[in-house]
Amino acid sequence: MCxxxxxxxxxxxxxxxxxxxxxxxxxxxxxxxxxxxxxxxVGDWVLIHLGFALQTMTPEEAADSVDVLLDIGxxxxxxxxxxxxxxxxxxxxxATAAETER
Amino acid sequence: xxxxxxxVQLEIPSKPTASPDPPAxxxxxxxxxxxxxxxxxxxxxxxxDDHKSLLEYANAGMVDPGLxxxxxxxxxxxxxxxxxxxxxxxxxxxDRRVVEAYWLGSSLLSRIDMTSFGNSLIDRFKTRxxxxxxxxxxxxxxxxxxxxxxxxxxxxxxxxxxRGERSEHPLHVLDRCRIRWGKVLSVDGDRAEVISQxxxxxxxxxxxxxxxxxxxxxxxxxxxxxxxLAPGDYVSLHWDWVCDRLSRRQLVNLRRYSMLxxxxxxxxVSRPAAAVVLS
Numbered sequence: 294m295c296x297x298x299x300x301x302x303x304x305x306x307x308x309x310x311x312x313x314x315x316x317x318x319x320x321x322x323x324x325x326x327x328x329x330x331x332x333x334x335v336g337d338w339v340l341i342h343l344g345f346a347l348q349t350m351t352p353e354e355a356a357d358s359v360d361v362l363l364d365i366g367x368x369x370x371x372x373x374x375x376x377x378x379x380x381x382x383x384x385x386x387x388a389t390a391a392e393t394e395r
Numbered sequence: 396x397x398x399x400x401x402x403v404q405l406e407i408p409s410k411p412t413a414s415p416d417p418p419a420x421x422x423x424x425x426x427x428x429x430x431x432x433x434x435x436x437x438x439x440x441x442x443x444d445d446h447k448s449l450l451e452y453a454n455a456g457m458v459d460p461g462l463x464x465x466x467x468x469x470x471x472x473x474x475x476x477x478x479x480x481x482x483x484x485x486x487x488x489x490d491r492r493v494v495e496a497y498w499l500g501s502s503l504l505s506r507i508d509m510t511s512f513g514n515s516l517i518d519r520f521k522t523r524x525x526x527x528x529x530x531x532x533x534x535x536x537x538x539x540x541x542x543x544x545x546x547x548x549x550x551x552x553x554x555x556x557x558r559g560e561r562s563e564h565p566l567h568v569l570d571r572c573r574i575r576w577g578k579v580l581s582v583d584g585d586r587a588e589v590i591s592q593x594x595x596x597x598x599x600x601x602x603x604x605x606x607x608x609x610x611x612x613x614x615x616x617x618x619x620x621x622x623x624l625a626p627g628d629y630v631s632l633h634w635d636w637v638c639d640r641l642s643r644r645q646l647v648n649l650r651r652y653s654m655l656x657x658x659x660x661x662x663x664v665s666r667p668a669a670a671v672v673l674s
Contacts, residue, residue: 322439328556328564343440343568347552 297342299355300324302335315341424491425462427639428476429453430620431498431543431574432469434634443468454618463489472497475541478515482507497543498574498638499631499645500652504540512541520550527555530663537659544656547572548601554660557596569601570594575632576641576649577611582624585614587637589630600661613637 300315300322311327326333326346333339338355339346430453437446443465452462466489467473475497476488483506485493496503513535521528534549547569548554556565570593577591588610592603612635613619621630621637629641631649641649 317439320439320444325564327561328559342552343435343572344438345564345568347556 297340297347299338299350300341300346301355302333302337302339305335313346315339315346317341423458423489424487424494425458425466425489426453426456427491427494427498428466428472428489429462430638431494431631431633432466432472433620434636434638435572436469438634441469441471450615450618450620453620454614471546472543474515474519475543475546478512478541479503479507482511495645497541499641499649500540500542500544500655501648504542504652507541509535512539515541533663534659537662538655539659540652540655542652542656544573544653545659548656548660554601554664557601562596566594566596571634573653574638574649576646576653577609577630577632579624579626579628579630580608581626582613585612585617585619586610587613587624587630589632589637591632599665601657601664603657611635611637 298317300317302313303316303321304314306312306314306323311325312323313326313333314321315324322341324339324341324344324346326339329339329346329349331349333346333349338350338352340348340350429449432442433446433449433453435441436443436449442449445465448461449465452458452465466476473488476493479493479496480486480488480490483493483503487493492501492503495501513532516531516535520531524531531549534545539545539549551569551572553565553569553572556562557569559565573594575591577589580588580590582588588608590606590608592606595602595604611632613621613624619637621639624630624637624640629643629646631638631641631645639645
């Protein structure tokens with residue numbers, strides 16, 4: 294669980310609008326939703342990391358993500374061949390990064 | 396504390412303090428691992444759902460297969476321990492030298508092959524991080540090392556979230572999730588007052604602010620992670636807990652490797668392309 298994990302909102306906290314209770318694999322935890330851009334409601338699924346909801350999820354996404362890491366970028370997965378090993382050369386790494394970001 | 400400015404200062408001691416190096420009570424690596432892993436585990440953030448056992452292990456300094464099994468359940472930390480142990484030809488990921496290198500940083504890290512480190516990241520994260528992989532991969536030639544600090548600043552998404560509207564939340568998480576250092580001012584039961592430097596973010600780079608005092612947890616009902624503390628002791632902090640008392644060498648290493656990771660992070664964040672990815 295050091296990476297992200299899905300949870301379903303089970304209760305809101307009227308006294309603390311940034312806090313909700315979520316069900317994470319059968320365990321209820323209080324988390325902060327202050328980073329979410331839109332309001333959420335009981336029944337919604339969220340991706341949680343270190344006590345914060347980082348994004349909302351569909352039930353299907355939640356079912357698929359037992360233990361995921363957020364893609365903090367806005368795009369799709371890169372297409373570097375899976376067999377490629379680490380580019381230990383800095384210039385090569387930077388070039389790979391630039392290519393990925395295009 | 397300076398009564399005129401209200402600021403407090405913490406200086407690296409020029410010679411070993413009262414705690415010898417290594418501390419006689421430090422126990423082995425498994426116990427050390429438990430001391431640092433417990434705080435986020437108690438919060439439900441990392442590792443198996445058995446924080447009470449972890450606290451008891453850390454407090455008692457007891458080592459048995461149950462503790463090793465708990466440690467393997469920390470899916471974030473364990474692969475780094477395996478990598479460090481493998482690369483340094485140390486037999487166990489829970490060897491004290493390995494565990495200390497991961498949590499605090501040490502010269503042991505200089506023996507880790509950069510390509511092996513990179514390949515371990517490919518195996519663990521490449522298919523998960525998508526477009527951000529290029530940004531992540533850059534960290535290694537930039538000088539990153541397989542430490543907890545790297546995992547916090549280089550793997551987790553929180554550095555990228557600093558550019559959002561509510562940067563105080565990501566900053567808070569990064570500050571508490573990293574291993575911090577501080578100096579004990581006073582001890583009162585299960586609480587201690589320490590001075591430490593908070594993490595700062597000025598919109599373009601991360602840094603450390605002025606020393607300020609904070610109250611931290613050193614135990615629950617008398618059961619704590621660190622041995623007896625006294626004013627003047629240097630300690631490591633994880634989330635709101637005192638994890639351990641630090642020797643001078645450990646204090647210097649923690650500060651050195653923390654600053655190294657901040658430098659690597661700032662250089663990556665400052666790149667225009669990275670800013671696009673992180674926005």
